[in-house]
Amino acid sequence: MTAGGFDGVERRGLMFVLSSPSGAGKTTLSRLLIERMPGLKMSVSATTRPMRPGEVDGRDYFFVDKLRFEAMVAQGELLEWATVFDNRYGTPRAPVETALSAGQDVLFDIDWQGTQQLREKARADVVSVFILPPSAADLEKRLHTRAQDSDEVIRGRMSRATHELSHWAEYDYIVVNQNVDDAFAEVQSILKAERLKRERRTGLTEFVRKLQRQLEK
Numbered sequence: 290m291t292a293g294g295f296d297g298v299e300r301r302g303l304m305f306v307l308s309s310p311s312g313a314g315k316t317t318l319s320r321l322l323i324e325r326m327p328g329l330k331m332s333v334s335a336t337t338r339p340m341r342p343g344e345v346d347g348r349d350y351f352f353v354d355k356l357r358f359e360a361m362v363a364q365g366e367l368l369e370w371a372t373v374f375d376n377r378y379g380t381p382r383a384p385v386e387t388a389l390s391a392g393q394d395v396l397f398d399i400d401w402q403g404t405q406q407l408r409e410k411a412r413a414d415v416v417s418v419f420i421l422p423p424s425a426a427d428l429e430k431r432l433h434t435r436a437q438d439s440d441e442v443i444r445g446r447m448s449r450a451t452h453e454l455s456h457w458a459e460y461d462y463i464v465v466n467q468n469v470d471d472a473f474a475e476v477q478s479i480l481k482a483e484r485l486k487r488e489r490r491t492g493l494t495e496f497v498r499k500l501q502r503q504l505e506k
């Protein structure tokens with residue numbers, strides 16, 4: 290898992306995880322990150338939930354039926370998986386491994402159960418961010434303005450928010466998404482700083498040795 294650093298120092302790729310109660314803004318922030326941060330690739334999950342208007346199969350999710358999902362689990366094709374809102378969600382393993390070994394970082398929009406599983410598998414390579422809404426009223430308003438779920442589904446998502454929220458302390462960073470631009474700038478700073486962590490920069494010894502040789506001349 291060696292990535293070419295932007296400054297010429299080799300480093301390991303990282304797994305950048307965003308989680309939040311539904312409606313807090315993970316999808317919005319993920320899209321901005323993918324658009325604006327070179328070297329970052331989205332992990333597209335498989336799900337058994339129905340497609341929402343505007344979603345595209347293979348871009349937003351791989352929409353599969355229960356049988357196909359079970360087969361993916363049985364064949365070890367998923368890096369992690371969980372049941373959320375009575376639907377199954379899971380991360381296909383192969384694209385993540387390919388991206389990391391090609392020197393890219395991978396972005397995950399997954400829940401706390403998936404984050405725990407990734408952490409168990411690759412603690413040193415996981416950087417996790419929990420996104421909070423500014424208030425419960427804002428969260429509900431956002432779920433309504435997204436206008437993609439029925440009132441009943443929205444009620445379900447609101448009541449699950451309390452449970453999701455209870456996992457905030459398991460995350461490395463907490464960002465309050467009041468204003469999208471500010472929240473994006475914060476998430477972007479986290480990624481930029483994490484890319485510079487010494488332990489991840491496997492090429493540092495060689496880089497510094499080269500500098501020393503140049504200085505000794």
Ligand SMILES: Nc1nc2c(ncn2[C@@H]2O[C@H](COP(=O)(O)OP(=O)(O)O)[C@@H](O)[C@H]2O)c(=O)[nH]1
Binds near residue numbers: 371373380398401
């Ligand atoms: N563990 C796990 N959770 C996932 C995965 N994909 C999506 N999720 C989570 O499932 C939850 C529901 O996602 P979704 O139905 O798209 O609704 P959203 O919360 O409005 O984005 C969110 O908390 C996602 O982060 C996955 O591959 N694994």
Ligand SMILES: Nc1ncnc2c1ncn2[C@@H]1O[C@H](COP(=O)(O)OP(=O)(O)O)[C@@H](O)[C@H]1O
Binds near residue numbers: 313469
């Ligand atoms: N800071 C914000 N202020 C106002 N609306 C927002 C903000 N961030 C996201 N939204 C809107 O809230 C809704 C839910 O956001 P989304 O990114 O789909 O959340 P999640 O992926 O966490 O469920 C969307 O309609 C989105 O445009």
